[in-house]
Amino acid sequence: xxxxRGLKMAPRGKRLSSTPLEILFFLNAWYNATYFLLELFxxxxxxxxxxxxxxxxxxxxxxxxxxxxxxxxxxxxxTKGNLCQRKMPLSISxxxxxxxxxxxxxxxxxxxxxxxxxxxxxxxxxxxxxxxLLLEVLTLAAFSSMDRI
Amino acid sequence: xxxxxxxxxxxxxxQHARVRGYQGNxxxxxxxERRSSSRFVxxxxxxxxxxxxxxxxxxxxxxxxxxMGRVSGLVPSRFLTLLAHLVVVITLFWSRDSNIQACLPxxxxxxxYDKQDIQLVAALSVTLGxxxxxxxxxxxxxxxxxxxxxxxxxxxHCSASVALSFFxxxxxxxxxxxxxxxxxxxxxxxxxxxxxxxxxxxxxxxF
Numbered sequence: 001x002x003x004x005r006g007l008k009m010a011p012r013g014k015r016l017s018s019t020p021l022e023i024l025f026f027l028n029a030w031y032n033a034t035y036f037l038l039e040l041f042x043x044x045x046x047x048x049x050x051x052x053x054x055x056x057x058x059x060x061x062x063x064x065x066x067x068x069x070x071x072x073x074x075x076x077x078x079t080k081g082n083l084c085q086r087k088m089p090l091s092i093s094x095x096x097x098x099x100x101x102x103x104x105x106x107x108x109x110x111x112x113x114x115x116x117x118x119x120x121x122x123x124x125x126x127x128x129x130x131x132x133l134l135l136e137v138l139t140l141a142a143f144s145s146m147d148r149i
Numbered sequence: 150x151x152x153x154x155x156x157x158x159x160x161x162x163x164q165h166a167r168v169r170g171y172q173g174n175x176x177x178x179x180x181x182e183r184r185s186s187s188r189f190v191x192x193x194x195x196x197x198x199x200x201x202x203x204x205x206x207x208x209x210x211x212x213x214x215x216x217m218g219r220v221s222g223l224v225p226s227r228f229l230t231l232l233a234h235l236v237v238v239i240t241l242f243w244s245r246d247s248n249i250q251a252c253l254p255x256x257x258x259x260x261x262y263d264k265q266d267i268q269l270v271a272a273l274s275v276t277l278g279x280x281x282x283x284x285x286x287x288x289x290x291x292x293x294x295x296x297x298x299x300x301x302x303x304x305x306h307c308s309a310s311v312a313l314s315f316f317x318x319x320x321x322x323x324x325x326x327x328x329x330x331x332x333x334x335x336x337x338x339x340x341x342x343x344x345x346x347x348x349x350x351x352x353x354x355x356f
Contacts (some may be wrong), residue, residue, distance in 0.1 A: 023288065030225040031232065115242050120236050 016142045021135040028128045032071050035121055039064055039107075042105045046113055057113045058107050067103045074100055078136065087143050094136050099127045223299040227287065227306075234278055234306040234333070238314040242273050244317065252323040265323055272326055279338035286341040291348050294356040298344055302337045309333030 043064070047057050074096035081089030106112065108122035241248070249265045250257075283302065292298040312329045317322065349354050 027225070027228050030229060116297055117236065120239050124232065124236075133318055 014085075014146060016085055016139070016146055018135055018139040018142070021082050021132065021139055022079065024128065024132050024135065025075050025082070028132065029075050031124070031128065032068075032075070035125065036064065036068050038121065039118070042115060042118060046115070050113050052112065060111060063103065063106070067100075067107075070099055070103070072097055078132070082136075082139060085143055085146065087140055090136055090140055090143070094133065094140070097129050097133045097136070101126060101133075105131065153310060177304045196331065223296060223303070224293060227299045227302050230303050230306040231280070231283065231287070235312070237310050237317070238273060238280070239275050241313060241317055242270075245269055245273075247320050248316065248323065251320040269323055269326065272330060276330060276334045279334050282338050283341050286345060291355050292341060292344045296356075298337070298340055301340055305333045305337045 043057070043061055046052065074093050077089040077096070078093035081087070081091075081093060104122045104125040108119055108126070111118075247267070249262060249269060252265045252313055286292045286298075287302075309329060309332075312333065316325065316329065344355070347353050
């Protein structure tokens with residue numbers, strides 16, 4: 001089996017990966033890392049300062065860890081799907097955007113005690129989720145127009 | 150793993166060998182040494198290559214241009230410090246009541262309060278406008294890879310975040326905000342606008 005040496009990238013007409021989406025995933029990954037560290041410290045602060053029923057605090061911290069897992073998987077599948085120009089990982093990422101957005105809304109609205117700082121951070125997260133969802137749908141449409149070889 | 154990616158039905162001509170990946174896309178796997186010639190073909194996606202042990206990344210990942218050659222930490226640092234400053238400014242918008250009371254004498258009328266309130270809201274709105282300029286320059290790529298602008302931005306926004314946190318907690322008085330504004334919001338925005346003019350007007354390279 002022999003392959004031509006020069007074939008390295010997709011040819012010009014077929015480079016359909018979305019650069020803005022890639023930028024958003026990259027920045028979102030860094031922002032999420034900061035967000036989770038910040039939230040851990042905030043839960044420490046709230047747990048010491050505010051009168052929490054223990055079950056609520058435990059629930060919030062455990063949901064934070066689950067949220068971390070969902071975000072990691074979503075961003076990983078998103079970048080891989082976008083760069084490999086494959087629809088399946090990208091659609092998994094789209095599907096995971098909804099639980100992500102729901103968790104961000106929970107931390108924004110339904111939590112036991114919401115600090116102003118948390119409200120702003122979760123708002124920025126929702127902005128990231130929304131713009132990534134929009135760009136992912138457009139990118140999926142672009143990939144669907146790619147010829148099947 | 151390469152065998153999974155190969156489909157058997159490709160033509161064996163030199164010029165037009167197209168390989169069908171198992172998902173139907175342009176997947177061209179790397180081959181180990183074969184009997185007649187050692188040809189190494191890379192996969193399309195450089196990040197995917199760097200994950201697997203068999204492949205070597207051919208060029209730096211998509212986000213970083215050739216002139217830089219390696220992954221830098223300036224881009225995420227700049228973004229995070231910019232966002233930190235933005236978060237503190239929005240918090241200040243929300244909780245400006247105690248700061249305005251610090252500007253006023255012990256007994257004040259509602260008119261005086263409103264006057265100071267409008268001034269502080271105006272200052273904060275101008276800050277948000279300059280944030281929009283800087284974020285536009287950053288996200289559009291005009292100054293994302295410019296080291297000078299990144300360093301100015303990181304320094305300014307970092308000091309602004311610290312100073313504004315002190316402003317909120319220690320209840321500094323209102324005129325102090327203008328000093329923070331000039332050095333930490335106006336300066337990076339002015340350099341950003343200079344870069345806009347340089348790139349779009351004078352057609353220079355952004356990095």
